[in-house]
Amino acid sequence: MGIYVYAEKPVPPSQDPFFQPPAGFENQAPGSVLRIQELPSLSLAIYTRYQNVKHAYQILYRTADGLGAPTATVTTILVPYNADNSKMVTYQAMQASTSWDCSTSFTLRKTHDLPALVAQVELLALDSLLERGWYLNLPDYQGPQSLFGIGAMGGHAILDGVRAAVGASDHIGLDPHVSIQLWGYSVGALATGWATYIQKTYAPELNIVGVFMGGTPVNVNVTLATVNEGLYSGLAFTSYNSVALQYPNVSAYLDSVLLPEKKDAFYHSLNLCFPEMVRTYAFQDISTYFNRPDYLDSPLLSNILDDISLSNKIMPPHIPIFMYHASMDPVTPFRVIPAVYDEWCKNGASIELIEDQLGDHQSMYVTGLPNMIIHMEQGFNRTTNNSTQQPITPTCSHRKVLTSLLEPKALKVLGKGLKGALDGIFSFPLGPKHASN
Structure with a gap:
């Protein structure tokens, strides 16, 4: 593993030597750490402002593309103040692009740049997770070719990104037995679903305790x-x-x-x-x-x-899945979701599906966030309390709600999320006020 010296001014991945894998990397095992660099804590941008995290790392690691050929990509690890190193969320950003220079690892570091603004708005939502003390893992899951929507590429890169984080645990302070939850919205949910689909055979050693998928394009056609x-x-x-x-x-x-x-x-x-x-x-x-x-x-x-679609795949029974989707979504139509949900449940998956009657593809990202965080907290608590790691009992439920904001405690969580976003905008330290036990 090479320690890399960070360049003060962000360089596009296509021009940054950090992103170029060393000779012979193909012979390394998937998830192997090839190179690591620490970024300044004030290096992640929200247009003209900077996020204040305790540590920010980038890891170049070996993975595989959608056809299984060796490739390398980068993940960005954010460590909040007073972090709980036993909990990590891997978030798949909504990177709708086939340009390598639109990758999350780069767009999160650019200021005064409108093309990067979508990823930076997502970062405001992620501040809610940092405020809870959770590590954040943000992989460039589309790889150096930026293979938008190629599910197997995303699945490989997500799981190998977790492997890389665990492999660098001594360097980044992560518990090697960390509990992991996966989250993605829109195309990020497609990649998250693929990671869930292949995890049992591709990376069975990972302790993935929950999966969250919103606005999922289960059928690409x-x-x-x-x-x-x-x-x-x-x-x-x-x-x-x-x-x-x-x-x-x-x-x-x-x-x-x-x-x-x-x-x-x-x-x-x-x-x-x-x-x-x-x-x-x-x-x-x-x-x-x-x-x-x-x-x-x-x-x-x-x-x-x-x-490359998820609609004809079978989800595994060992990971609880939380799905949320707007009935009137004009981008990823809800009409194809019930049949896929029924098929997954029939084959033993454990899924909670929330169908919002209000909202659309864009607004559901915001209105579904508080309820998703509540379930994410429950997932981590369930893991903490289940010291013997007993397998879950598969259950399925599909509920229609007017809006997820009316779910119990959702408005309270939304208020806390807005505070986290303001902390991020004004560069206040992100993380819980007190160290976790």
């Missing part, structure tokens, strides 16, 4: 058809380009059916972060870029889109 011609139609351009990056035969197919005069505009999405992507492709019809209306009917493309 349905999601891409839904967003087309809408505000977020750029997600379709980004997704197809991402699939082409991972699967060369798809790249050749798409190139053969693209209109020559539209190719440059289609491939331009490869270089854009989310805000720029929205602005560039809003309300466009992606089908107008192709020379045949049935371009999606290719078995090659449709089979791969099915393969």
Whole structure:
């Protein structure tokens, strides 16, 4: 493991030598720490302000892409003041981009930068977790090719990022037997679901005690058809380009059916972060870029889109899953969720599904946050009190609520979350006032 000297001015991953794996890294085991650097505590930006955490680390580690080929990516570890080193949340950010330079590890360190603002707004939500003393693990789960929506890539990178954090436990002060909970929203939930799906066979040694998935695009085909011609139609351009990056035969197919005069505009999405992507492709019809209306009917493309979806996977019974979704979500339609939920439960998964009658894809991220944190606290408490680590009894429930903000204690947690966000904005120390026992 190499200790790296941090560069004061953030450098894009494509130009930063820290992100380049050393020769022979492919021969290391998945999750091996290749390089580590400590960032200044005031180095994580919210536009013009900086977060104040006790420690911030970045770890370059070995993982695998969606086809199992060796690759390396980075995770950012945040340590609050008075941290409880026995608890860690791994959060998968909403990185809707195929540009490496839009990765969370970089966008969280940029100031005065609108393309980075989405990740920095997410950081305000994460302040609620830091205020509880939990370690935060923020992997660049899409890897150096920024493989947006490629579930297996995300699953590998998430689990290997946890392995890397545990492997660096002496350096970052983490309990090697740490209890871990996974959380993701939107595309981050897709990757989180994949990590859950493969954990038992890929990384069974990890002590994952809970999974939280919000606004989950369980069926990629349905999601891409839904967003087309809408505000977020750029997600379709980004997704197809991402699939082409991972699967060369798809790249050749798409190139053969693209209109020559539209190719440059289609491939331009490869270089854009989310805000720029929205602005560039809003309300466009992606089908107008192709020379045949049935371009999606290719078995090659449709089979791969099915393969990277969660809708035809079976969730394991050993990890409790908390799902929250808005009934009127215009990006990831709720209508496909009940059948997937029923199938997962029929096969032994333990799921609590909350369906909000109000809100949409964006607002649900905020309104669902307090109730999710309550369940996350319960998950950590359940682990602490279950010293013998008895297996859970699988149970499923699907509840419709007007809004998750009306759930017991949710408004109180929201108030505490707003205080945490203000602490973050004004660079106050993030963490509980007193050390954990």
